[in-house]
Amino acid sequence: xxxxxxxxxxxxxxxxDAASEAALxxxxxxxxxxxxxxxVDAYQSRVFxxxxxxxPNAEEAADVAxxxxxxxxxxxxxxxxxxxxxxxxxxxxxxxCVDRARKEDRTPDRVALVDPEEGEHIDVPDARWQPDQxxxxxxxxxxxxxxxxxxxxxxxxxxxxxxxxDLPYEEIAGMLNVPVGTVKSxxxxxxxxxxxxxxAYLDGGEKK
Amino acid sequence: MKRALFLxxxxxxxxxxxxxxxxxxxxxxxxxxxxxxASSPLVPQVLKEAIRHGAHARFYGxxxxxxxxxxxxxxxxxxxxxxxxxxxxxxPDGSRFAGxxxxxxxxxxxxxxxDKNEVIVKEPRHEENLERLVRLARRGADGRIVLTKGPGMxxxxxxxxxxxxxxxxxNPLQRLYVEPKHGMMLKREIFDQGGAKIGYFVFDKINFDxxxxxxxxxxxxxxxxxxxxxxxxxxxxxxxxxxxxxxxPRSSGYKLEDVRVANRRGEDVLVETYGSRQGRLSxxxxxxxxxxxxxxxxxxxxxxxxxxxxxGKTYVIVGAASSEALANVARSIGYGTP
Amino acid sequence: MNExxxxxDEKLNSGPxxxxxxxxxxxxxxxxxxxxxxxxNEALRAQSRKAERRRRFFWVLRPLxxxxxxxxxxxxxxxxxxxPPSLSTPKAHAMVSNGIERDLMDLHQxxxxxxxxGGAGLDPTEAARTSSVTQVSWTDDSEADLEL
Numbered sequence: 163x164x165x166x167x168x169x170x171x172x173x174x175x176x177x178x179d180a181a182s183e184a185a186l187x188x189x190x191x192x193x194x195x196x197x198x199x200x201x202v203d204a205y206q207s208r209v210f211x212x213x214x215x216x217x218p219n220a221e222e223a224a225d226v227a228x229x230x231x232x233x234x235x236x237x238x239x240x241x242x243x244x245x246x247x248x249x250x251x252x253x254x255x256x257x258x259c260v261d262r263a264r265k266e267d268r269t270p271d272r273v274a275l276v277d278p279e280e281g282e283h284i285d286v287p288d289a290r291w292q293p294d295q296x297x298x299x300x301x302x303x304x305x306x307x308x309x310x311x312x313x314x315x316x317x318x319x320x321x322x323x324x325x326x327x328d329l330p331y332e333e334i335a336g337m338l339n340v341p342v343g344t345v346k347s348x349x350x351x352x353x354x355x356x357x358x359x360x361x362a363y364l365d366g367g368e369k370k
Numbered sequence: 371m372k373r374a375l376f377l378x379x380x381x382x383x384x385x386x387x388x389x390x391x392x393x394x395x396x397x398x399x400x401x402x403x404x405x406x407x408a409s410s411p412l413v414p415q416v417l418k419e420a421i422r423h424g425a426h427a428r429f430y431g432x433x434x435x436x437x438x439x440x441x442x443x444x445x446x447x448x449x450x451x452x453x454x455x456x457x458x459x460x461x462p463d464g465s466r467f468a469g470x471x472x473x474x475x476x477x478x479x480x481x482x483x484x485d486k487n488e489v490i491v492k493e494p495r496h497e498e499n500l501e502r503l504v505r506l507a508r509r510g511a512d513g514r515i516v517l518t519k520g521p522g523m524x525x526x527x528x529x530x531x532x533x534x535x536x537x538x539x540x541n542p543l544q545r546l547y548v549e550p551k552h553g554m555m556l557k558r559e560i561f562d563q564g565g566a567k568i569g570y571f572v573f574d575k576i577n578f579d580x581x582x583x584x585x586x587x588x589x590x591x592x593x594x595x596x597x598x599x600x601x602x603x604x605x606x607x608x609x610x611x612x613x614x615x616x617x618x619p620r621s622s623g624y625k626l627e628d629v630r631v632a633n634r635r636g637e638d639v640l641v642e643t644y645g646s647r648q649g650r651l652s653x654x655x656x657x658x659x660x661x662x663x664x665x666x667x668x669x670x671x672x673x674x675x676x677x678x679x680x681x682g683k684t685y686v687i688v689g690a691a692s693s694e695a696l697a698n699v700a701r702s703i704g705y706g707t708p
Numbered sequence: 709m710n711e712x713x714x715x716x717d718e719k720l721n722s723g724p725x726x727x728x729x730x731x732x733x734x735x736x737x738x739x740x741x742x743x744x745x746x747x748x749n750e751a752l753r754a755q756s757r758k759a760e761r762r763r764r765f766f767w768v769l770r771p772l773x774x775x776x777x778x779x780x781x782x783x784x785x786x787x788x789x790x791x792p793p794s795l796s797t798p799k800a801h802a803m804v805s806n807g808i809e810r811d812l813m814d815l816h817q818x819x820x821x822x823x824x825x826g827g828a829g830l831d832p833t834e835a836a837r838t839s840s841v842t843q844v845s846w847t848d849d850s851e852a853d854l855e856l
Contacts, residue, residue: 195756202748210740221442227740228748235752236759306731325732346716353720353728360731437825437832438743439818444832452828459829467830474828495828502824544824560821566742568818569825569832628819628834634811636754643819643833650823652816656808664809675813688816 190238216259230255249333309359321352410511414519416531423553426454431576437569456588480590488596493625522547525556526573600626613640622702651689
């Protein structure tokens with residue numbers, strides 16, 4: 163019974179949240195400055211984190227993250243609601259990051275892994291590998307961050323959009339304009355690359 | 371003939387710098403005031419040592435620099451050679467500034483930009499840096515700021531003594547880490563008004579006993595390089611941004627160091643930074659009005675501002691000097707000044 | 709379902725892949741600075757003002773609005789002529805940017821702090837931008853000629 167009440171309350175709260183988000187989006191569509199400020203509050207940390215990992219230069223990343231919100235503010239009336247507002251926002255972020263990387267000609271090109279559709283050999287790590295426990299300390303985080311940075315833009319974007327931002331495969335596929343299968347393959351490769359990086363760290367006991 | 375004409379202003383300029391430099395090394399430019407801070411118990415001994423050794427420090431090392439400039443975080447690594455007033459800075463291969471060279475030979479500062487094959491000739495900064503440290507000590511001795519000594523940390527393999535600089539309300543302004551034996555500041559952290567750390571430098575390698583430096587290390591010579599001064603930069607930047615190339619004449623005692631256009635609240639502002647033995651100041655030129663009353667509201671401590679209008683532009687001078695002193699500096703421009 | 713897809717789904721759900729996914733999702737968040745946010749707010753406010761001006765412009769363009777605007781304009785022209793001079797509308801104040809004064813003081817102080825950090829080396833203020841000189845006087849004299 164308690165569970166039922168709890169579930170009902172949770173459902174009610176989710177409905178309220180959805181209603182208030184819809185109201186907020188409607189205000190943002192009308193370019194309401196105050197409402198958009200709340201929208202920024204809700205997403206700035208995620209967008210900033212995504213851009214920061216996509217654009218290696220900290221100064222440029224800060225600029226791009228601002229540009230994401232400015233573009234969103236300018237174009238909110240074009241948001242048609244076919245995808246979630248989160249997906250729409252990350253689509254803007256993704257395209258700005260890619261544009262910036264191409265403009266600056268700084269697309270990382272030091273990847274060991276390539277796209278499966280390009281048909282090259284991929285070093286897939288041991289599928290049975292599973293350490294008993296991973297101490298989530300700052301050193302391990304730094305290793306993972308380095309691993310994320312060291313992969314190609316294609317793999318990194320899919321990894322971050324799926325594993326960090328929880329976007330569904332279909333929405334990522336639409337955003338990147340590739341088939342769902344490609345998204346999954348890229349995700350697999352990105353994780354495999356990180357697995358290699360983490361394994362090397364744990365085996366060697368040192369960073370890199 | 372052309373060469374001789376070019377040399378005249380430089381000779382005059384360098385003679386003036388020499389004269390000022392000699393004066394400064396005797397009493398840090400403010401004779402009669404030195405003993406006040408030098409004998410004050412409110413100024414930690416290690417800071418006095420840092421000032422005393424600063425004039426003739428000799429080392430080479432590598433330091434990391436970070437500064438949050440508005441939204442832009444600036445990070446770079448610098449390789450520094452120092453022999454008294456002579457300094458040279460280089461940047462590691464692969465860095466954004468690789469190939470850039472900054473030298474000071476005690477009389478002149480040259481900044482070489484390889485991408486443009488140009489060298490900007492400026493006033494040296496070494497003495498001015500020392501002066502700023504002296505002013506810090508003087509403010510500590512006067513009780514305008516609080517200087518507290520404490521245990522430091524190991525920086526670049528050397529134990530340091532920490533000096534915390536706070537305002538009278540206890541807000542941190544700076545934190546200095548000085549290696550006591552050589553009186554060398556190995557780390558410096560700078561805080562904003564809100565107490566947030568916005569910049570620092572820290573040495574990660576230092577050699578206090580380097581082999582003799584070749585004097586050519588502190589000079590820069592390259593055939594065919596374009597030689598400009600900050601006044602050339604001013605003319606260029608001002609004309610591009612639609613400003614008048616107004617500047618403080620050298621007779622004011624202030625030498626132009628840097629010029630840029632900043633954008634604040636959608637308005638372009640021409641920013642000119644000047645250095646002198648009396649301190650630094652900024653001259654701003656705007657195309658919009660500025661309220662003198664509001665400007666005065668933001669004056670604090672020793673920081674003052676004066677503003678005037680001329681030729682359809684608004685000018686503002688901000689610096690750590692009295693309003694009257696700043697107005698005098700403004701008057702040196704002559705045209706339309708207060 | 710395509711066999712390859714099924715295969716990749718299984719792979720993605722394997723223990724190591726899920727562990728890595730967990731690692732990525734638990735990476736610490738990076739909060740943007742207050743400075744970043746205040747810069748964004750400034751830019752958004754400018755956009756908001758621009759949008760407001762645009763809205764007003766299009767409102768004026770509508771025929772009905774145009775008629776109303778004409779009537780109002782006529783009223784504005786006629787009424788002041790009927791009012792005593794002392795009651796006429798005061799001239800708009802020329803101040804356009806509230807708070808620029810504080811920005812100027814902050815700019816100066818920030819430059820001074822950057823100078824404290826930079827010392828005799830590279831000034832972070834200068835490092836924050838690239839050299840923008842394009843038109844300067846050329847000289848064929850070498851730097852050696854300038855040595856004192």
